[in-house]
Amino acid sequence: MTQFELDDTDQALLAEVRRDGRATYEALSLALGLSRPAARARLQRLLDAQVLSIAGVVHPSVFGLAAYAHVAVAVDGPVLPVAEQVCAMRDAVYVSAVAGRFPLVAELRSADHDALADAVRRIAALPGVREARTAVYTEILQHAHFPPGPYQPAAIDDTDRALLERLQRDGRTPFAELGAAVGLSTSATRTRVLRLLESGAVHIGALVQPDALGATRMCGFQLTLDGQLADKALAAVRDLREVEYLASSIGRCDAIGTAASPSADGELRFLETLRAVPGVRSVESWAHLRLLKEDYSPAAAVSRRVGDGTSVLD
Template sequence: MDVDQTDSALIAELRKDGRATFEALAGRVGLSRTAARARIQRLLDLGAIRIVGMVHPSVYGLHALGHVSLEISGPAMPIAEKIAAMEDAPFVSVVSGRFGVIAELRSPSMDTFASALDSLRALDGVRNVETGIYTAIVKDTHFPPGRLRPVELDAVDRHLLAALQLDGRAAFSDLAEKVRLSPGAVRARVLRLIDHGVVHVIGLVDTTVLGFTQACGFAVWVARPVDETVASIAQLAQVEYLASAVGRADIIGTLVGATRADVVSALDRLRQIPGVRKLETWSHLTLVKEKYDRSPLEPFPLH
């Protein structure tokens, strides 16, 4: 798939804000509005990018999130595929290093999270499971940025969220028809949902489209306040995912690069960050599952 520098720049902007106007996008990459719109439509038609609303896990009732690392004996793929079949596991990867499989769990409560861990331990070939419970997700294109602010969701809100999950760039006028409100009222509601961290409209893209073919996971143990160190790590451009945690490690993340040299360089910079006491890494060999955009919400009936 041919993606030039201008396409990559548009994709980068849409990954930050999937609802940015064509005028704004055109200005940021040096195109006319018409040219920007045509390029974005081409990227959508080719499947290079999908623009969707990523809803905060708590809206689904998911409050316990964490990272699991599995030491295994025997083939890794059959174990990874069994984990991928679990609804609570949105991310599963076969990796190199001490662990054979890495996964993420998102469960309604710590009790259900613990039950999911028991299911993992019971799988044939799993020798040990190490867990890191997330205390904050700091950097993730699949997760609304910032902290979720308290907000009551009514039937209209849920209809809007369901529509945005399917089409993050749906026009306010089209959304208004679905919920029988004025476009102005719908605009106010959508902006409120975004502002409160309930939904984040982004462009989802396969990083290989951008030339990022190397993915490396890492765990960090720190010798100073975690918030200080994690903030510094988040500044590294190659860091795609970053979370603070308790349990297996203090910080868990993923960085990507176009070449192995890019990854090595990023890891060298990470090691030099003040507070980094210990670093463990693994290479992602086969991505078995990455599905954070869950099925659209079932809206309450509109009255």
């Protein structure tokens, strides 16, 4: 993907649509100090260049998923045959081959902790797996595919699910078009979507492609924290511009994260900054070599086949 240069106005626009992907062009124009046509053109240019997409991110609890974990897998022999088996698991929403102490990492999302434990046991029992080390998430602090606000459980019917499915594909789909698809009036559709947004069932925002902005190197990291400074340390790490993902955890570490950097030097600078954060006692990192699966939909399926040569930078 060609690197895209963003100016200050583009950066401000990204911040606005990350907060509210359905912000009107009038609201965007006021926030940016532009005319409505200029705001529309700016956003369309970023969409056309595939710098970002605007989509609804549905809270996993809506799908009955309430327990999440990161699993690092030690393997005897080639890793890809093991990875293919992990990719086939519905609980595995993210699977990546990496360079590090463990050659394979996965994120699991399960209905409850019993189901999560069963998924970990199934990974540990796969042929070729020597060890599966687990970090159970206590809170997801930053993630493009996880709504940023609290979720207030509410009844979700088939019409709501149909709306959520369409918003996942295009978060800026007009209310009239959504209504026509599910058999509701525009006003009834607006009411439903606003209710889903207010409950935290879905967040509509911009999903940014790091490689389009020159951040072509992805590294994962796990942290051991000073218990008394843990909250401040996590807040400081979350605010680092390179951090794409961060979760607090219990188990093999106190936090798990992913960062995007433009180069090996940039990656080193980030890790040095991370090590210097007050409250961070130790950092272990790994380089993502090939993203094998990333699918946060309710019916998780293998989204990228293991042997097709797809890399994390494609």
